[in-house]
Amino acid sequence: MTTGRPVLTISGLNVDYGTGPGAVHALRDIDLTLHRGEVLGLAGESGSGKSTLAYAVTRLLSPPGVITGGDVLYQPPQDGAAPVDLLALTPQELRAFRWQELSIVFQGAMNSLNPVHTVHSQLTDVLRAHRPDMKSPERTARAEELLTLVGISRDRLGAFPHQLSGGMR
Known part of the structure; x- marks a missing residue:
């Protein structure tokens, strides 16, 4: 059920662990839209990519994890505000963004x-x-x-x- 405007749009997201011919393709062409006011739960077996997706979206993915493609766009709540391309933010912009707009609650x-x-x-x-x-x-x-x-x-x-x-x- 859609309850509002999109707040987060993920399009064609790809994440690999490692590079070159030995890379493990952990996420392939992930498309997801989260609407404002909506609650989203990810379920799956251990190793299915739930945490990898969360870490990639928040840009907390540790090496050897690499985002190899796709887009992650955040739509601020203000009417008419331009979407924020999370994958293009500088480290300083990302730090400010995480503090103001986005956070992750870890399993532990x-x-x-x-x-x-x-x-x-x-x-x-x-x-x-x-x-x-x-x-x-x-x-x-x-x-x-x-x-x-x-x-x-x-x-x-x-x-x-x-x-x-x-x-x-």
């Missing part, structure tokens, strides 16, 4: 928080890195807002990861 997300730092420390550290002009009270307010957005009480900012449920982590 439950273990991604550092056990010796509070939730507050970890959330505000990310804000400090990506928004250095933001003052400490603003970072705390944003961290509280982020917790609220996902249904977690603001008082959990002082918690350590082991004090949160798996779903909260």
Whole structure:
């Protein structure tokens, strides 16, 4: 069911592991359109290319993975905004884009928080890195807002990861 305008369009995406005659063709001619407001789930056997697709789209594919063809276009939510060609972004543009528009939640997300730092420390550290002009009270307010957005009480900012449920982590 289509619920809005396209937000992500993948056309003819190809990914190989390695180069030359020994390359493994992991993804071939992948076409996919994700519409705004739509939820997409990828299912498949281990080794079928789900993670390779996610890493390729976000340009987090590690060597020897190579995108050998295709297009990945992101359509910003603003009316009339030009699509962004994710495969053409410079490293600096890609870093800013990932921070503002795109992210990936890894399978081991439950273990991604550092056990010796509070939730507050970890959330505000990310804000400090990506928004250095933001003052400490603003970072705390944003961290509280982020917790609220996902249904977690603001008082959990002082918690350590082991004090949160798996779903909260």
